[in-house]
Amino acid sequence: MIVVGAGVTGLSAAWWLARDGVDVLVLEAGLIGWGASGRNGGGCSHHHSPLFVEEQRLWPLMDELLGYPTEYRPDRISIDLTEHQVSIDEKVVDEAAWYGLRVDRLDPQQVRDVVPIAGDNVLAGYYYHFGGHANPHRTLQAYAWALKNLGGRLLEHSPVLSIERQGNRVTGVRTAQGLISCDQLVIAAGPHTGELAAQLGVEIPLVTARAEMIVTEPLPLLEVGGVDGNGLYGRQTLRGNLAYGGGPHEWVDLRDVSRNRAQSTPLQCNIARRLAELFPKVAHKRVIRSWAGFIENTPDGRPVIDRPAALDNVTVATMSGVGFGLSPASGHAIRDLVVDGRCSFADISSFSLSRFAALEADWQNIQGWLPLPSPGV
Amino acid sequence: MTKPLDPDTYYDPASVAGKAPPVSDETDILIVGAGPAGLAAALAAAGHGLRVTLVDENPLPLETMGEEVPLHFGGRMGAAVANRNSVLQTLLDARPQIAEALDAGVDVRLGTAVWGLFPQQRTTAWIEGSIAGLADEDKASLLRFRQVIVAAGRRDMGLAFDGWHHPGVMGVSAAHRLATVYDALECKRAVLLGSDTQALVSAHALIAKGVQIVAIVEQADRVSADPALLDLLVAQGAQVLSGHVIGEARADARGVQGITAVAIDGAGRPLPGVATEIECDTVLLGVAAIAAIELVEAAGCRTSFQAGRGGHVPDIDRAQRSSLPFILVAGDCAGTWTAKSLDDAIARHEGRVAAHTALAALGVVTPPPEPAPLPDGPVFDVAAIRAAWVRASTVHARNEPYVCLCEEVTASEIIGQQPPRYLQWTPADAAVQSAMTSSLPNPDVTKRLTRACMGPCQGRRCREQVATLLGISAGLSVDGIALASFRPPVRPLSMRQLGQVEETPQMFGHWDAWFDMPSQWTPFWLCTGQQTVARRPTGTTHTPPVEG
Ligand SMILES: Cc1cc2nc3c(=O)[nH]c(=O)nc-3n(C[C@H](O)[C@H](O)[C@H](O)COP(=O)(O)OP(=O)(O)OC[C@H]3O[C@@H](n4cnc5c(N)ncnc54)[C@H](O)[C@@H]3O)c2cc1C
Numbered sequence: 010m011i012v013v014g015a016g017v018t019g020l021s022a023a024w025w026l027a028r029d030g031v032d033v034l035v036l037e038a039g040l041i042g043w044g045a046s047g048r049n050g051g052g053c054s055h056h057h058s059p060l061f062v063e064e065q066r067l068w069p070l071m072d073e074l075l076g077y078p079t080e081y082r083p084d085r086i087s088i089d090l091t092e093h094q095v096s097i098d099e100k101v102v103d104e105a106a107w108y109g110l111r112v113d114r115l116d117p118q119q120v121r122d123v124v125p126i127a128g129d130n131v132l133a134g135y136y137y138h139f140g141g142h143a144n145p146h147r148t149l150q151a152y153a154w155a156l157k158n159l160g161g162r163l164l165e166h167s168p169v170l171s172i173e174r175q176g177n178r179v180t181g182v183r184t185a186q187g188l189i190s191c192d193q194l195v196i197a198a199g200p201h202t203g204e205l206a207a208q209l210g211v212e213i214p215l216v217t218a219r220a221e222m223i224v225t226e227p228l229p230l231l232e233v234g235g236v237d238g239n240g241l242y243g244r245q246t247l248r249g250n251l252a253y254g255g256g257p258h259e260w261v262d263l264r265d266v267s268r269n270r271a272q273s274t275p276l277q278c279n280i281a282r283r284l285a286e287l288f289p290k291v292a293h294k295r296v297i298r299s300w301a302g303f304i305e306n307t308p309d310g311r312p313v314i315d316r317p318a319a320l321d322n323v324t325v326a327t328m329s330g331v332g333f334g335l336s337p338a339s340g341h342a343i344r345d346l347v348v349d350g351r352c353s354f355a356d357i358s359s360f361s362l363s364r365f366a367a368l369e370a371d372w373q374n375i376q377g378w379l380p381l382p383s384p385g386v
Numbered sequence: 387m388t389k390p391l392d393p394d395t396y397y398d399p400a401s402v403a404g405k406a407p408p409v410s411d412e413t414d415i416l417i418v419g420a421g422p423a424g425l426a427a428a429l430a431a432a433g434h435g436l437r438v439t440l441v442d443e444n445p446l447p448l449e450t451m452g453e454e455v456p457l458h459f460g461g462r463m464g465a466a467v468a469n470r471n472s473v474l475q476t477l478l479d480a481r482p483q484i485a486e487a488l489d490a491g492v493d494v495r496l497g498t499a500v501w502g503l504f505p506q507q508r509t510t511a512w513i514e515g516s517i518a519g520l521a522d523e524d525k526a527s528l529l530r531f532r533q534v535i536v537a538a539g540r541r542d543m544g545l546a547f548d549g550w551h552h553p554g555v556m557g558v559s560a561a562h563r564l565a566t567v568y569d570a571l572e573c574k575r576a577v578l579l580g581s582d583t584q585a586l587v588s589a590h591a592l593i594a595k596g597v598q599i600v601a602i603v604e605q606a607d608r609v610s611a612d613p614a615l616l617d618l619l620v621a622q623g624a625q626v627l628s629g630h631v632i633g634e635a636r637a638d639a640r641g642v643q644g645i646t647a648v649a650i651d652g653a654g655r656p657l658p659g660v661a662t663e664i665e666c667d668t669v670l671l672g673v674a675a676i677a678a679i680e681l682v683e684a685a686g687c688r689t690s691f692q693a694g695r696g697g698h699v700p701d702i703d704r705a706q707r708s709s710l711p712f713i714l715v716a717g718d719c720a721g722t723w724t725a726k727s728l729d730d731a732i733a734r735h736e737g738r739v740a741a742h743t744a745l746a747a748l749g750v751v752t753p754p755p756e757p758a759p760l761p762d763g764p765v766f767d768v769a770a771i772r773a774a775w776v777r778a779s780t781v782h783a784r785n786e787p788y789v790c791l792c793e794e795v796t797a798s799e800i801i802g803q804q805p806p807r808y809l810q811w812t813p814a815d816a817a818v819q820s821a822m823t824s825s826l827p828n829p830d831v832t833k834r835l836t837r838a839c840m841g842p843c844q845g846r847r848c849r850e851q852v853a854t855l856l857g858i859s860a861g862l863s864v865d866g867i868a869l870a871s872f873r874p875p876v877r878p879l880s881m882r883q884l885g886q887v888e889e890t891p892q893m894f895g896h897w898d899a900w901f902d903m904p905s906q907w908t909p910f911w912l913c914t915g916q917q918t919v920a921r922r923p924t925g926t927t928h929t930p931p932v933e934g
Contacts, residue, residue, distance in 0.1 A: 040828060040830075040831060041831070047834070056909070057906075057907050057908060057909045057910060058910060059910040076813075076814055076818050077805075077811075077818070078805055078809050078811045080809070104909050107909065107911065146834035146835060147805065147834075147835070150822075150834075150835060154818075154821040154822060157821045158817055158818065158821050165826060166826070218401070218901070219509055219510070225881065226841070226842045226878065237899070240897050240898065240899050241899060242899050242900065247808060247809065248793075248806065248808065248837060255897070255898070255899045255900070256893070256897050256898070256899075257400060257401050257402040257405055257512075257893065257896070257897065257898070258400070258401055258402065258901055259401060259402045259509065259510070259511065259512055260398065260401055261508070261509045262508065265508040265509050266509070269507065269508065269509045269686070270686070270871070271509065272504075272507070272509070272510055272684075272686060273873065273874060274407070274504050274510050274512070274513055275407040275502070275504055275513070275517060275519060275528055275887060276402075276407070277502075277874065277875070277884065278407075278519075278526065278528075278884050278885060278886070278887035279885075279887070279889050279893060279897075281879075281881040281884035281885045282881070282884070282885025282886075282887075282888070282889065283885075283897075284881050284885075285881035285882050285885045291881070292880065292881050292882040292885075293880050293881075293882060294880060294881060295842060295878035295879055295880050295881075296875055296878065296879055296880070296881055296884050297841075297842055297844055297875075297878045298840075298844070298873040298875075299873055299874055299875070300873055303509075306901070306903075307918075308918055308919075308920060309903070309905040309906065309918040310901065310903035310905055310906025310907075311905065311906060311913075329906070330900070330901060330906070331906070356910075356914070358914060358915070359910050359913050359914060364916070364917055364918045365917075365918050366917060367917040367918070367919055368917075368918055368919060368920065369919060369920045371920075372919075372920035373920075374395075374396070375396075375920035375921070375922065376398060376920050376921065376922060377395075377396040377397045377398040377399070377401070377403075377922065378398055378401075379395065379397060379398070379403075380508070380511060381391070381397075381402070381403055381511040381512055382391070382392075382511065383506060383507070383508050383511035384506065
């Protein structure tokens with residue numbers, strides 16, 4: 010069994026498979042989590058997803074299941090400074106009701122009571138008794154170490170260059186070290202999933218975008234670290250740093266993704282300003298780093314987890330920007346597809362490739378998901 | 387510079403299209419750093435009808451110095467640094483060429499740091515041209531430039547020993563800066579740790595400012611610098627302790643009071659009973675001069691470990707050009723070696739060459755200068771020297787000093803990739819612990835796992851030590867260990883200050899927490915069976931922030 014990609018999706022899938030006693034080898038082009046998985050906001054709250062219930066069931070168990078800390082913490086708070094922001098939260102409240110989940114509406118004073126660094130500009134707040142956040146780096150390593158403890162293997166600096174097939178079956182993958190044969194293949198290569206699947210005649214519509222985040226020096230710990238608002242998402246780490254992102258993304262050409270490290274830009278100024286507005290009492294605290302990551306996106310923004318019909322032993326998985334939080338559940342779903350042929354715990358038909366059957370050939374232009382003209386330095 | 391967006395093409399309104407960062411100012415040639423190299427570059431670039439802007443972060447805000455940024459000042463800033471006007475005058479007196487540059491029409495901005503260089507590249511195409519992020523004491527702004535000469539100088543490698551966290555342990559370049567640029571170094575009796583030419587040259591300058599160098603502690607069995615330089619220091623009363631490291635620095639509330647130097651064996655282990663007590667108020671870290679490459683590396687210039695230039699430096703050609711042709715590098719930031727430390731003519735020469743290259747790129751032909759001299763031989767094995775220091779001083783320290791002082795991480799925690807102590811995590815069993823090793827150590831991975839290098843000093847005091855420790859534990863030479871990446875802002879800046887670069891109306895008009903893709907947030911129970919077709923967003927739904 011070969012898994013291509015040591016992001017959270019590939020590692021979680023490999024770990025789930027290894028728990029079943031499957032002999033797994035993960036091949037990673039760079040290092041563990043070198044893609045979006047090591048550069049994200051750590052949010053674990055995807056109530057719109059069919060994997061949500063499993064995501065919520067698993068996160069509180071992950072430290073124990075993996076044997077290593079993930080820094081998972083439950084719950085989210087959203088702080089609104091404008092009426093528009095309030096209207097967005099009200100939509101989430103309606104959706105939470107579908108599950109019967111608890112949401113507390115907070116008045117400005119209640120917001121300041123739970124989030125003492127919030128200011129006088131608060132209009133309203135929402136305490137979501139679901140979702141949460143975790144540390145992406147720790148989670149990635151936890152998957153990798155747990156995989157190793159179950160006998161699974163991981164090769165870094167080993168990009169898959171091509172895929173070998175005979176008829177409807179993939180027989181192995183080619184790396185710089187040579188051909189490695191396999192009985193089953195999982196492609197979980199983030200933005201590169203489409204490119205690899207295309208070698209097998211499987212089309213996965215996917216465009217890559219760059220997004221960025223900032224991190225501050227440590228502050229005293231908040232009661233609930235997952236506080237969003239003012240157009241930002243993020244978390245306070247257990248060390249106390251604020252790690253936040255938001256704002257416009259940049260569509261990029263996939264060919265440039267492998268050649269360039271994802272770099273942050275002066276957008277960090279805008280994120281810093283919004284964070285200072287969200288937490289005015291700590292506006293004097295310093296930003297000490299920023300970073301950017303490349304994110305995979307399908308035309309409807311929903312994941313693809315599917316077994317392409319034309320092939321007997323291939324599973325493709327790409328998460329379209331919501332992959333970190335869902336990873337405990339996406340790995341489980343992939344394991345189910347590989348071993349049992351169907352997902353045992355959720356209806357994931359909305360993740361199927363067949364939903365793109367009517368997609369226009371020029372969908373990327375229609376949606377305007379286009380890289381900007383550049384001098385091509 | 388940039389092709390305007392095609393009016394007939396539809397661009398995702400939630401993306402960066404049409405939202406270029408607000409630039410408040412423009413220049414043709416930006417020069418970062420008003421030391422010998424930067425000043426020479428500025429004077430050579432001036433007078434050709436182009437706009438030349440020279441920025442230097444000195445005088446630094448006191449708070450920044452207190453964070454040990456950009457140098458390890460060790461709390462030895464005298465009261466004078468709080469008076470910006472007098473510091474400014476001292477700086478102008480110390481560097482008369484600043485006044486010359488002003489006279490030559492250079493736009494000189496002191497007390498201004500460059501915290502990021504942001505070139506337009508294929509994956510950052512929304513930036514128009516190349517932009518520098520500037521910050522003075524309380525403002526931040528963006529400046530567009532066409533060519534930049536980075537002459538950001540050097541800093542000192544940190545080296546952990548028991549008690550190195552005390553005030554009074556500081557970089558030798560930091561002491562040199564405080565003494566010569568600020569006239570505000572609080573130090574009477576100092577012990578110098580390390581003995582390469584750069585360290586001894588700095589020590590001489592400190593003596594001229596009234597500092598007594600009481601001892602030179604060197605792990606190797608002899609001093610590596612020019613013997614004449616050493617003899618002069620000895621003549622001034624310095625005791626030379628080769629084959630020694632600092633076992634401990636003792637301190638009271640005001641800082642260092644003395645050190646214990648311990649003799650070491652060939653493997654760097656302390657020899658029992660061979661210790662020397664020395665009274666001093668300061669320890670000067672002079673084990674290695676590190677090129678201040680954070681700006682150029684973060685901008686995307688290629689770097690490599692070049693022993694002849696003292697470690698990781700940007701790859702440059704004879705025209706001082708980095709791998710990004712509009713970013714030029716000069717002075718210590720391009721690396722240091724013996725001859726360059728002894729005579730700043732080489733740094734100035736590099737500055738002039740860089741200015742010529744920048745002018746030529748902008749269409750101004752000047753007589754070509756000779757290329758600047760290259761590093762001389764014989765080359766020291768910089769990697770082995772660093773490993774020897776770290777092994778003897780840090781690995782064999784008795785009380786496990788923190789290597790990363792901001793995040794309080796010890797050498798064994800770094801080598802063992804241990805989660806930080808505040809997680810209070812202990813492995814369930816030996817197998818769980820033993821899985822936590824890597825055959826291919828990488829400092830960026832170590833940073834993420836142990837948090838070493840992740841504090842407010844931005845890894846300035848520990849990054850070389852972390853890389854060296856990883857090399858030691860994996861049996862690899864430090865030059866084989868990847869360089870941990872640098873990230874803007876390369877100076878810590880408050881959210882309030884960074885946030886002074888405003889959101890343009892275009893950005894304010896369409897800012898979304900995530901991608902603003904309505905279908906992404908359609909609950910699954912509403913989307914079963916539906917075919918996906920391409921859609922332009924209707925209205926601005928804006929995604930729920932809780933989803934991030
Ligand atoms: C700034 C930012 C913030 C985010 N915030 C959140 C959040 O709060 N919550 C959330 O759930 N999600 C968030 N995301 C999205 C999330 O990070 C991604 O959806 C998720 O990490 C995708 O994981 P993955 O494993 O599928 O892909 P990736 O992380 O991209 O991993 C794919 C891996 O495959 C490797 N690879 C590619 N090609 C090959 C090849 N040929 N051979 C071998 N290996 C190959 C790559 O090197 C990479 O390591 C955010 C992303 C970013 C950038």
